Amino acid sequence: MKIAVLGLGFMGSTHLKAYKNISGVELAAVAANDERQLSGDLSGVQGNIGGPGEKLDFSQVRKYRDPFEAVRDDGVDAVDICLPTNQHAEVAIAAIRAGKHVLVEKPMALDGAAADAVIAEAERGGRVFMSAQVVRFIPDYRVSAEAWKSGRLGAMRSAIFRRRCAAPAWSQWLSDPAQSGGGVFDLLIHDIDFCIHLFGLPEAISATGHEDLPLGVDIIAAELHYPAVGSVTVQGGWHHPKAYPFSMEYTIVADGGTLEYSSAGRPLTLYTADGEARPMQVPAVDGYQAELEYFIFCARNGVQPVFCPPRESAAAVKLGRLMLESRCRKGAKIECKL
Numbered sequence: 206m207k208i209a210v211l212g213l214g215f216m217g218s219t220h221l222k223a224y225k226n227i228s229g230v231e232l233a234a235v236a237a238n239d240e241r242q243l244s245g246d247l248s249g250v251q252g253n254i255g256g257p258g259e260k261l262d263f264s265q266v267r268k269y270r271d272p273f274e275a276v277r278d279d280g281v282d283a284v285d286i287c288l289p290t291n292q293h294a295e296v297a298i299a300a301i302r303a304g305k306h307v308l309v310e311k312p313m314a315l316d317g318a319a320a321d322a323v324i325a326e327a328e329r330g331g332r333v334f335m336s337a338q339v340v341r342f343i344p345d346y347r348v349s350a351e352a353w354k355s356g357r358l359g360a361m362r363s364a365i366f367r368r369r370c371a372a373p374a375w376s377q378w379l380s381d382p383a384q385s386g387g388g389v390f391d392l393l394i395h396d397i398d399f400c401i402h403l404f405g406l407p408e409a410i411s412a413t414g415h416e417d418l419p420l421g422v423d424i425i426a427a428e429l430h431y432p433a434v435g436s437v438t439v440q441g442g443w444h445h446p447k448a449y450p451f452s453m454e455y456t457i458v459a460d461g462g463t464l465e466y467s468s469a470g471r472p473l474t475l476y477t478a479d480g481e482a483r484p485m486q487v488p489a490v491d492g493y494q495a496e497l498e499y500f501i502f503c504a505r506n507g508v509q510p511v512f513c514p515p516r517e518s519a520a521a522v523k524l525g526r527l528m529l530e531s532r533c534r535k536g537a538k539i540e541c542k543l
Contacts, residue, residue, distance in 0.1 A: 206501050207280060209234035209305075211272040211296065212287035213242040214376055216310050216337075218250045218258035220285055223494040230501060234267040236275040243268045276300035283333075283504050285497075286310060289378040290385050294319035297334070298326045306333040306504040308497070312394045313518045315386050316526060317543070320519035327515070333503045335510040336518035340395040341402055342499065343492035345466045345473045348485055349457060352464065352475070353403055359460030361434045364403070366396040368441040371449040372421030380418060388423035388443035389414070389532075390525045395453075396439045397528070398521040400429055406520060407431050411538040412531040414442065421446040427528045430538070439528075 208230055210217050217237075224230050237243050242250070245266075247258030269275040272292070276284055276299050283306035286296055294314040300307045307327070313336040314320040327334035340346050352358055372388065373379040385391045400407070407429040414425035424442035431437055443449075454467035462477040464485075473485040496513075503510045523543050531539050 206505055207231045207233035207282045209236065209275050209278060209281040209284045210287060211236040211275055211284055212289075212310075213237040213239065213247060213250070214287065215250055215258075217285075217287035218247045219493055220287060220497060221247075221261060222259065223491060223497050226491075226494055227498055227501060229505075232266055233281050234269060234275050234278050235263060236269040236272040238270055243270070272296050273299050276303045276305060281305060283307065283501075290391065291315055291383065294323050297323045301326045301330045301332045301334065304330070304332070306500075308335050308337055308500045310337045311339070311398070311518070312336075312386060312391065312522050312525065313515070314522055317519060317523035320515075320522045324515050324519060333500075333507065333509065334515050335500050335503065335513055336515055337496055337500075338395065338398045338513055338518055338521070339492050339496045340399050341513050342490075342495040344487045344490050346399060346455075348473060348487050349455070349464050349466070350399075350403060352485075353457065353459070357461065358457075358464070361404070361457070361459050363436045363438075363458040364400070364434065364455065365436075365438045365440065365457075366399065366455045367439075368392055368396055368453045369444055369449070370451040372418075372423070372443040372446040374447050382418070386525070387416070387418070387529070389416075389425045389441075390529060392443070393425065393427075393439055393441055393528075394521055394525050396441075396455075397429075397524050398518060400437055400439065401517050401520055401524070404429075404431050404434060404437065406543060407437070407524070407541050409538050409540050410524060410527050410531055411536050412528045413536040414532045416532075425528065425532055427531070429524075 245261040245263035250258030284300045286309040293309050297307050378384040409430040412427035416423050427439045429437040452469040457464040462475050466473040475483045
């Protein structure tokens with residue numbers, strides 16, 4: 206499978222590291238507007254998790270400054286779009302029309318209409334299309350999803366998902382809502398998607414919070430209203446620039462016990478109704494590699510990504526927009542008619 210990676214910032218660099226560990230994948234082309242990155246020197250790339258980028262050998266890789274030229278490369282089977290969010294839909298549609306399978310970083314698009322347009326194009330073109338909602342593939346989240354869906358935890362009573370980090374000093378486009386959708390939208394799209402993965406679509410959504418982008422603050426506390434779950438909450442956002450550490454965590458309360466995980470040092474544990482603390486068996490799997498392996502499998506075999514379906518990724522975009530609308534309306538409860 207010959208891949209083109211479009212965008213060589215933090216996510217592009219992260220995907221390139223993972224592709225090196227996937228057999229049968231050839232990096233055929235890259236696209237970026239930064240000459241240093243096109244040379245293969247990604248050592249200046251930073252993000253909110255993981256270390257800096259690496260210096261890679263791009264001597265046998267075709268290099269493009271225009272992503273639309275890259276998607277027309279006849280030597281490419283699939284494209285991996287890691288560009289700013291406002292470019293996702295247009296470039297994805299161009300790639301599908303050029304006959305390529307497409308993986309696009311989250312969020313799939315800036316709004317629901319653009320997301321729906323890409324999905325419609327992929328269906329018309331018969332191409333495999335997937336949004337890179339990596340949380341579905343992170344072992345600590347995947348194990349909890351499997352435990353809940355198996356039914357062995359009993360009825361769900363409460364779920365709280367939190368994701369926080371510093372306002373990005375590593376990528377200027379992220380702090381521009383016209384390009385990224387803003388910090389809450391870009392960051393918490395992970396947790397919105399995971400709620401859809403676990404519980405389906407909520408009946409309504411409400412949210413409060415505060416946005417002051419020049420100060421580096423963009424925070425929210427959102428309630429997703431499900432008739433069969435007592436409380437589902439998504440919280441977090443940007444907490445001032447540079448120094449504030451990244452963390453992701455959740456607490457899921459069911460009749461059979463409480464599942465809790467935090468990237469800040471609390472391994473996934475089931476606290477049972479009979480008073481025991483049972484560490485969960487979590488495989489040592491890199492979520493990004495697992496995500497890319499799944500996409501490659503789907504593309505090679507011409508099967509649609511049922512584990513990470515694009516219509517659910519589009520629904521996450523739509524719910525994210527409703528969440529921000531509710532915050533603007535001081536917590537108004539908005540019906541989710543998607």
